[in-house]
Amino acid sequence: MSDPNTQTQCPLCAGEFALPQGAEIGELLDCGECGEELEVISVSPPKLKQAPEEEEDWGE
Amino acid sequence: MAKDLGIAVLCSLVRPEEKMIFDAFRARDVDFQRIDDREVILDLHQMSLPYRIVLERCINHSRALHTLKYYNDREVRTINSYDTANICGDKLLTSLALSKAGIPIPRNLVAYTPESALLAIEQLGYPVVLKPAVGSWGRLLAKINDRDAAEAILEHKKTLGSYHHSTYYIQEFIDSGNQDIRAFVVGGELIGAIYRKADHWITNTARGGKASKVELNTDLKNICEAAARAVLGDIVAIDVFETPQGYLVNEVNYTMEFRNSIAVTGVDIPGKIVDYVIECAG
Numbered sequence: 001m002s003d004p005n006t007q008t009q010c011p012l013c014a015g016e017f018a019l020p021q022g023a024e025i026g027e028l029l030d031c032g033e034c035g036e037e038l039e040v041i042s043v044s045p046p047k048l049k050q051a052p053e054e055e056e057d058w059g060e
Numbered sequence: 061m062a063k064d065l066g067i068a069v070l071c072s073l074v075r076p077e078e079k080m081i082f083d084a085f086r087a088r089d090v091d092f093q094r095i096d097d098r099e100v101i102l103d104l105h106q107m108s109l110p111y112r113i114v115l116e117r118c119i120n121h122s123r124a125l126h127t128l129k130y131y132n133d134r135e136v137r138t139i140n141s142y143d144t145a146n147i148c149g150d151k152l153l154t155s156l157a158l159s160k161a162g163i164p165i166p167r168n169l170v171a172y173t174p175e176s177a178l179l180a181i182e183q184l185g186y187p188v189v190l191k192p193a194v195g196s197w198g199r200l201l202a203k204i205n206d207r208d209a210a211e212a213i214l215e216h217k218k219t220l221g222s223y224h225h226s227t228y229y230i231q232e233f234i235d236s237g238n239q240d241i242r243a244f245v246v247g248g249e250l251i252g253a254i255y256r257k258a259d260h261w262i263t264n265t266a267r268g269g270k271a272s273k274v275e276l277n278t279d280l281k282n283i284c285e286a287a288a289r290a291v292l293g294d295i296v297a298i299d300v301f302e303t304p305q306g307y308l309v310n311e312v313n314y315t316m317e318f319r320n321s322i323a324v325t326g327v328d329i330p331g332k333i334v335d336y337v338i339e340c341a342g
Contacts, residue, residue, distance in 0.1 A: 022083075024074045024078075024082065025074075026071070026073055026096065027073075028073055028075055039073060040074075051073070055120060057120050057121040057194070058120060058121075058196065058197070059119075059121065059195070059196020059199075060196050060197070060297065060313035060314070060317055
């Protein structure tokens, strides 16, 4: 049975997504089903959104 | 209770590097405040800030640059400083700092018009690499093998490029077998280095370059630590070409990525970073 404290859905493909232990707000994670990059916007309750698009001045 | 040393980490998205840095602070029982640059409002009339030291981990160069200047003007020590971000964020300023310090670099020429750029390219001899002065992750680099390609790319840059593409940074192509060295300097000391080997002349691990360990030696240590000093860097990653004539410093990165280098080097890079920040805060 899924844990509502960690279980959420990918906002893009609606696939089941389990937030890993120790996840941080702002953390980038990949959806295991559709492969999209997601950003954690809430840990409790777990919420995700599509990660921002790469911008021109991103980098090291 | 965790120790409060007045440390903050400036970042936005939490990549593996930021996560490892957070974990390293927690493992040392040291508090840190997280500043999300997407939520920052810089009040230019506020002259006192509640941090003693800020570790900069922004993904956006422009946000890092302006925020670091704001903090430094308010006597907040930042790692790295505004000056380092400014120099390292611009390949031309980096090359100028390195050459002024007498550090070996590839031959570089700079021109401001397509006509003078073409002359400069022919002066260097093909192939050359044309780079935007500001840019990262190997974006918009062009290896130019002949005059036809040079004319086409210069015309495209003039017509399609934004204003910062009108400074033509032209570098001799170093044939290093699609391999270079990425060396990590923390607090003035070379702590580890990797080879980046790719199927392509652009070797960034962000673009698929594969990492393997470099055994450190005195020459590499000396040139990397000198390069860090030349850009006033606290924590920097130095990109180095290994040539028959010796090492050449190609670029210096001020918000270094290291996720692929910890296992390869066996060095706890986030731990070294955090220990250095704590030492500076103490």
